[in-house]
């Protein structure tokens with residue numbers, strides 16, 4: 001599957017998770033809901049399910065490239081200002 005395509009979908013929540021591949025918004029034609037979550041649950045204050053879905057996304061064979069906001073905003077860019085102070089390097 002090419003998980004980089006939009007197919008008239010919408011990005012939901014803080015992590016901008018795509019409704020064609022990853023969540024069910026009951027609207028996007030052909031949606032796959034590979035995370036098994038409702039898109040509306042990605043809009044609430046509990047980000048636990050959002051993070052679990054992101055972990056599922058990056059398990060895709062394309063890795064981070066399956067997460068559209070990352071390819072559009074982060075790929076190939078210096079992100080060190082955002083990770084300063086983290087022990088994530």
Ligand SMILES: [Ca+2]
Nearest residue numbers: 041042046047
């Ligand atoms: Ca949530």
